[in-house]
Amino acid sequence: MTNIKSEHIPRATIQRLAVYVQVLENLQREGVEVISSEPLAKACNVNASQIRKDLAYFGEFGVRGVGYYVKSLIESITSALGVNREWRTVLVGVGNLGRALLNHKEFKLRGFHIVGAFDCDPFKIGEEISGLEVICTKRLKERVADLNVEIGIITTPPERAQRAANHLVDAGIKGILNYAPARISVPDDVFVEYVDFFHHLYALSFNITFSRNK
Template identity: 85%
Template sequence: MPQQKSEHIPRATIQRLAVYVQVLENLQREGTEVISSEPLAKACNVNASQIRKDLAYFGEFGVRGVGYYVKNLIASITSALGVDREWRTVLVGVGNLGKALLNHKEFRLRGFNIVGAFDCDPFKIGEEVSGLEVVCTKRLREMIGDNGAEIGIITTPPERAQRAANHLVEAGINGILNFAPSRITVPDHVNVEYVDFFHHLYALSFNITHPNTK
């Protein structure tokens, strides 16, 4: 398995790698076994050199004159991203969204197992959702000590997101996926990703309103 070649990798590259995997998986499902950077680039809506450069950060996965073997390339990229393993996650905030995510099978399929559900509402504590007992957020630390989770998912209301983040950080988590519509502050070693599809609707709104600025 090739090792990373360069120290710094652009954030944009990582985001694109995730897109490549997605497109490659769909190609594989349709029976494509080999693809060159040009058609792959079209499918991903990027420049072909961009793909080759992105991959070059991690190794040489192609065959000159031929292209990339889809199956191999998926394996190489998922390995580079570190998603060729199980990640244990915990979820904080068992509201509508939280419950929907807890019941979402895709998490397990993709290797992101949700192994704990937390909430600070006494009425929710003890409730069972998707095979998990909802536990008081204050017990995050002890529970994570037991289950060894590394990633936290925040699905609280915005005003409770920072507190949830604090609990997660204290419990030793080093990655947070924040669905709450608020920014959170965490120590440098903790990674945060934000998911908010209203941001995307805002972008659509802007682009439709100003079609000339594209």
């Protein structure tokens, strides 16, 4: 049940909502049922008014003098973002990083099932990783249609990222998570997210460099 307001959730808010869900899910595993806004804010590295503002995009939450009900807040956030269902994904590029992601339990835990692994290397085709047989990238289109997949994950070397993206777009994929250190071009109706490790390392270097000079 998504509220009409949620169509306008800004990008930075989505990023924080993902953190709130992570923290709330960890609290839930520890058996916490209710949490007040101050400790929740502290665990999320934000202030309590930021949380209230972010949650206001899709309704009223929190009970005065009580706090937030953990389970119901997780349900509301994931529902508003469209992540309260299974998303089927395929991965293109079975190198070290691709293998690590295929074995990463968190994807399935969060509802993102990797149901296909593709590579154009004949030495990798036929290999089984985490229960999936690696299939030739040329067969991506037929497999995506069979598997009802909506999201593609690219873990190829940078010089092969655009070709992988072309295969995914041709197969009718709606969104791409690109781990390759290269920009890719796709039609306007396909969404791309870049997982770029380096801006984090750049931010660390910058902060360390300048704090040291103080």
